[in-house]
Amino acid sequence: xxxxxxxxxxxxxxxxxxxxxxxxxxxxxxxxxxxxxxxxxxxxxxxxxxxxxxxxxxxxxxxxxxxxxxxxxxxxxxxxxxxxxxxxxxxxxxxxxxxxxxxxxxxxxxxxxxxxxxxxxxxxxxxxxxxxxxxxxxxxxxxxxxxxxxxxxxxxxxxxxxxxxxxxxxxxxxxxxxxxxxxxxxxxxxxxxxxxxxxxxxxxxxxxxxxxxxxxxxxxxxxxxxxxxxxxxxxxxxxxxx
Amino acid sequence: xxxxxxxxxxxxxxxxxxxxxxxxxxxxxxxxxxxxxxxxxxxxxxxxxxxxxxxxxxxxxxxxxxxxxxxxxxxxxxxxxxxxxxxxxxxxxxxxxxxxxxxxxxxxxxxxxxxxxxxxxxxxxxxxxxxxxxxxxxxxxxxxxxxxxxxxxxxxxxxxxxxxxxxxxxxxxxxxxxxxxxxxxxxxxxxxxxxxxxxxxxxxxxxxxxxxxxxxxxxxxxxxxxxxxxxxxxxxxxxxxxxxxxxxxxxxxxxxxxxxxxxxxxxxxxxxxxxxxxxxxxxxxxxxxxxxxxxxxxxxxxxxxxxxxxxxxxxxxxxxxxxxxxxxxxxxxxxxxxxxxxxxxx
Numbered sequence: 196x197x198x199x200x201x202x203x204x205x206x207x208x209x210x211x212x213x214x215x216x217x218x219x220x221x222x223x224x225x226x227x228x229x230x231x232x233x234x235x236x237x238x239x240x241x242x243x244x245x246x247x248x249x250x251x252x253x254x255x256x257x258x259x260x261x262x263x264x265x266x267x268x269x270x271x272x273x274x275x276x277x278x279x280x281x282x283x284x285x286x287x288x289x290x291x292x293x294x295x296x297x298x299x300x301x302x303x304x305x306x307x308x309x310x311x312x313x314x315x316x317x318x319x320x321x322x323x324x325x326x327x328x329x330x331x332x333x334x335x336x337x338x339x340x341x342x343x344x345x346x347x348x349x350x351x352x353x354x355x356x357x358x359x360x361x362x363x364x365x366x367x368x369x370x371x372x373x374x375x376x377x378x379x380x381x382x383x384x385x386x387x388x389x390x391x392x393x394x395x396x397x398x399x400x401x402x403x404x405x406x407x408x409x410x411x412x413x414x415x416x417x418x419x420x421x422x423x424x425x426x427x428x429x430x431x432x433x434x435x436x437x
Numbered sequence: 438x439x440x441x442x443x444x445x446x447x448x449x450x451x452x453x454x455x456x457x458x459x460x461x462x463x464x465x466x467x468x469x470x471x472x473x474x475x476x477x478x479x480x481x482x483x484x485x486x487x488x489x490x491x492x493x494x495x496x497x498x499x500x501x502x503x504x505x506x507x508x509x510x511x512x513x514x515x516x517x518x519x520x521x522x523x524x525x526x527x528x529x530x531x532x533x534x535x536x537x538x539x540x541x542x543x544x545x546x547x548x549x550x551x552x553x554x555x556x557x558x559x560x561x562x563x564x565x566x567x568x569x570x571x572x573x574x575x576x577x578x579x580x581x582x583x584x585x586x587x588x589x590x591x592x593x594x595x596x597x598x599x600x601x602x603x604x605x606x607x608x609x610x611x612x613x614x615x616x617x618x619x620x621x622x623x624x625x626x627x628x629x630x631x632x633x634x635x636x637x638x639x640x641x642x643x644x645x646x647x648x649x650x651x652x653x654x655x656x657x658x659x660x661x662x663x664x665x666x667x668x669x670x671x672x673x674x675x676x677x678x679x680x681x682x683x684x685x686x687x688x689x690x691x692x693x694x695x696x697x698x699x700x701x702x703x704x705x706x707x708x709x710x711x712x713x714x715x716x717x718x719x720x721x722x723x724x725x726x727x728x729x730x731x732x733x734x735x736x737x738x739x740x741x742x743x744x745x746x747x748x749x750x751x752x753x754x755x756x757x758x759x760x761x762x763x764x765x766x767x768x769x770x771x772x773x774x775x776x777x778x779x780x781x782x783x
Contacts, residue, residue, distance in 0.1 A: 246661065272663030284661070286654040297651045300644055301663050349662050 197260060199224040199385050200245065200353055205254035207240050207409075214240040216409040218254070222353075225383040227375060229396050232406035233429065238389045239281065241406065242355045245387070246278040247271040258353070273301075277351030281358050283338035287331040291322045291341055294330055298348035313348060319377070320344040321370060335362035336371075343374065347382075354378065356388045360395050372398050461721045464770065465638075468725055469631050476623050485619045488626035490731045492688040494724035495630055497711045498637060499680035504709075505717040506641055507673050508653030510568075512705045513575030516582040517554055517678040519700030521546030521685025523586060523593060526601035526695045539604030543686045550682020551675050558674035562667040567656075575705075582700040598696040601689040622691060629687065630724075633680065638720055640676075649673050710755045715765050722767025729766075 198221040205218040215237040222228055230238050243249035245256060247268040255264045263271055286294050295313040302309070317323050320340040325333060330341055339359055346354050356375070360368040372395055378384045390396050396403065396417065403420050405412040407429050413420055420426050472491065476484045496518055503509045528542035561574055586593045593599055606614040606625065616622040640646055648669050651659050659666050689695040698704060708727075715726015730751070738747045762768055 248661075268660050269663055269665055272661055278661055280661075284655060284658045286651060286658065288654050289650075297647055298662050300648055300651075345658070345662065 198222060198257075199226075199259060200387075201257045202245070203255050203257075205241070205244060205256065206252045207237070207244060207249060208252045213409045215244070215251075215406075218406075218409075218411055220404065220411070222385055222387065224352075224385055225379055227379045227386045227388065227399065227401040229388050229390055229399060229401050229403045230406060231390060231396065231403060232412070235408075236406040237409035238406055239357055240409075242278065242357055242387065242389060245271075245353075246276060246355055248278075272349065272351070275350075275352035276355065277346030277349055277353065278355040279339070279342045279346065279357060279359060281361065283335070283342045285330045285338055285341050285345065288329060290327045290329055291317065291333065291344075292326040294341055295344050295348040298345040299350075302350060316344045316347045319347065320374065336364065336367040339363065339371070340374070347378075352384060354384055354386045356386060358389055358391065360390065360392050368392060368395050369398070371395070375399065461638075461719060461767070465634065465721050468721060469627070469634075472627055473624075476620055480620075484623050486732075486735070487728070488619075488623050488691050489688060490728040491626050491630050491724075492684045492691065493708075493711070493731050494727040495633065495684040496681050496708055497715060497723040497727035498634065498720050499677045499684065500708055500712045501717060501720050501723045502637065502641065502649075502673055502680075503677045504712060505719065505723070506646060506649045506653060507670065509670065509673070510572050510709070511575040511674070511677070512572055512702065512709065513557075513578040514677070514681045514708045515700050515702070515705035516575075516578045517550040517681035518685035518688070518704070519582050519586065519695070519697075520550040520553060521682030521687075522601070522689035522695035522699050523599065523685075524549045524682075525686035525689045526599040527592065529602050529604070529690070530599075537605065537607040539602075539690065540607070542604075542690075543683065546682045546686030547679055548682075550685070551679035554678020554681075555671060555675040558671035558678075559667075562670040562674070565667075576702060579700055579702045579705045583697050583702075586697045586700055593695075593697075596697060598694050599689075601693050601695055603693060604690045616690070626687060626691065629683075633683075634720060634724065637676075637680070641720070645669070645672070710751065713755055713765060714758050716767025718764055719767030719771075722765055722770075726766055 200220075200222040202218060202220045205215060205220070207215045218237075218241060220241075230241065232238055240249055244251050247263075247266060247270070251264065255262060257263065258271075258274060258276060261274070263274065266274070286297060289297065292313055295316050296309060299309045299312060304312075317326055320343060322333075322337060322340060322344070325337060330338060333341060339362070343354070343356070343359065359375075360371050363371060375386055375388065376399070379386055388399070388401075400417065402414065403417060404414050405420065405426055412429065413423055413426055415423075472487070475487065496514060499517075500511060500514050503511050524546035525539070525542040528545050529538050532538040532541055534541060557574070557578065561571060566574060587595055590596070603615070603617045603622070606616060606621075608614060614621055616625055641649070648659070648664060651664070652666055652669060656666055685699065688699075711727040711730050712723040714730055715724070716722030734747065734751070737743045737750075743750075758765055764771070
């Protein structure tokens with residue numbers, strides 16, 4: 196099956212610094228992939244090149260068989276790539292419902308249909324009771340969910356989630372895991388997640404890509420990765436229990 | 438009308454409009470009703486001068502679209518106002534046409550101001566010019582227009598200004614109505630301002646306005662959601678320029694005069710002050726703010742003892758509003774009456 200997203204030789208140098216080097220990557224439709232690696236391994240730079248926020252030094256990116264390497268952030272969002280930023284980026288002064296309504300305005304849909312979609316997304320992201328609460332009064336975790344909701348309202352096909360569980364309680368983290376699994380299984384969306392929380396990654400049961408110093412170190416299931424001696428050394432620590 | 442919302446009850450109807458800056462319809466009816474009634478109870482100076490202030494109110498509304506909704510401050514509104522005023526004056530003076538030259542003048546003023554604002558908006562916004570840099574560019578625009586008007590004095594009259602006739606309305610093949618008298622002029626201006634207020638308020642509540650608010654709230658998020666942000670900002674700036682041009686064209690024919698100071702930085706700053714005092718999130722607040730401040734200015738600066746201190750007082754009020762009442766008069770009025778209207782369960 197053709198990949199939804201594919202990169203070839205993707206490279207980014209910030210002046211002399213190598214952020215990402217010769218990264219070839221593929222993601223299938225409906226697939227969830229965790230991208231992990233120590234700080235400075237190039238995870239966020241990788242996602243930024245896919246979302247269009249960072250221009251690659253070399254290499255190419257294809258989305259749905261179409262090359263998008265040179266497309267702007269706006270155009271990439273229009274073809275179906277949505278990004279959740281590390282710090283939640285929502286519309287602080289607007290209510291949760293208004294946030295979703297606004298994100299849906301890009302699509303040429305009748306108002307009634309947009310409103311129905313917004314209400315249904317509120318349920319998906321567990322913010323039904325907060326529908327009229329301005330985003331600035333939501334908890335950090337709720338704002339993370341609201342931002343994912345914006346991408347759903349915008350009907351993206353690929354979600355790039357940069358540390359979606361940062362600042363969440365254990366309970367919220369577990370709910371986020373279920374949310375991501377639901378998006379992939381029931382809405383056949385594709386998701387790339389950058390995460391540090393090893394329990395979250397284990398529970399997600401998704402294939403893992405490990406970056407190290409900007410290069411691809413390993414790809415595999417959680418169990419395969421956890422057994423790998425080199426991975427343990429650079430990422431999990433040589434003596435720790437996974 | 439009072440609305441009781443039970444604790445924990447659903448408040449969909451009550452809140453569906455909150456946050457989008459709506460809910461001033463009743464206040465608008467009161468303000469426009471009062472304005473419509475004034476010539477019935479008085480004549481003389483008020484009936485002469487109020488249309489000018491209403492047009493300044495229209496100019497203030499043009500800034501609310503940008504500043505209140507879009508979060509984009511412009512010190513260039515006077516430039517568009519002056520483009521409208523001079524286009525009106527020059528077309529009325531020179532055009533010898535079978536159709537009403539005043540209509541052509543208004544059209545030229547509106548089209549000229551809209552075109553200039555669309556072009557400038559396009560180049561600045563698609564180049565990613567934001568906030569302070571944009572303010573500086575609009576300041577420069579005011580200066581450029583003022584200098585241009587001064588330099589081409591054979592055409593524009595330079596510092597002496599340009600005489601502009603009071604226009605005549607052509608209402609049909611045979612019906613003409615001169616606006617030389619103050620009363621018909623008054624109601625003509627009112628009949629222009631009210632529909633424009635209604636149309637702009639509706640537009641800002643609709644898709645366009647919501648998107649512009651989204652840009653104010655979080656521009657980077659809007660880009661990452663695939664909205665063509667520069668295009669929407671350009672459209673907002675174009676609409677704002679168009680309305681400022683219309684205000685200028687009608688102002689010139691009302692005052693019978695266009696002057697380089699109509700384009701000046703000082704005048705542009707005045708517009709920002711009216712809007713800050715009236716309430717930058719409220720079309721009606723800014724409209725009323727312009728009328729109130731301009732009336733006070735006129736009255737107080739005619740009293741010799743206060744005259745020289747008035748600009749100082751105005752400056753202090755401006756600072757006080759910025760520090761104490763961020764949403765201006767409209768914000769104060771809303772907090773007095775708003776609780777009832779926006780009653781909602783916790």
